[in-house]
Amino acid sequence: MDMQEAAERADEMLDSVLAEIEPSVRWVHGPTTTGSCTVTRRRTVMTVVSPQRRGSFLGVVDRFWRKDGYRVTAINSHVDAPAIFVRTQDGFQVSLTVADKGQVHFTVDSPCVRHSEVVDSTSPPTAFLAPDARLIPRPNIHSDFWSADAPEAAGGRS
Numbered sequence: 001m002d003m004q005e006a007a008e009r010a011d012e013m014l015d016s017v018l019a020e021i022e023p024s025v026r027w028v029h030g031p032t033t034t035g036s037c038t039v040t041r042r043r044t045v046m047t048v049v050s051p052q053r054r055g056s057f058l059g060v061v062d063r064f065w066r067k068d069g070y071r072v073t074a075i076n077s078h079v080d081a082p083a084i085f086v087r088t089q090d091g092f093q094v095s096l097t098v099a100d101k102g103q104v105h106f107t108v109d110s111p112c113v114r115h116s117e118v119v120d121s122t123s124p125p126t127a128f129l130a131p132d133a134r135l136i137p138r139p140n141i142h143s144d145f146w147s148a149d150a151p152e153a154a155g156g157r158s
Contacts, residue, residue: 003039006110010041020064026127026141037112045104046127048139048147101138
């Protein structure tokens, strides 16, 4: 496998996990980076995932990855910045991290492969990012489900 093939495999993994999330979320490409024999692909979710919905979001992804045979290598249960780290059978390392304002990032790091040129992903993003944008903005797309506050427990506040 060369770096371009590894990048395409990473795109397939990212496409499949994002397709599993229902209701769907909107995302943009993060930067692709290369090392001497590795490639990293990134996607950033632009849909706001509220603190009350983060556990559900992580649960959907975790179940999908486990079903696909990924091995969990670490879980960060931090309330504001949870994360899941997994490894595929062919040595790719995949992560979901929640950052500031609940922005979700997916990252795939390839194992060491043959050096080659790497072209941009052909997977079409589902959210708009200005071509001249230097930074990906905070999540700014509302979802009736993912952005919602969970209903209060019975009895609620007085």
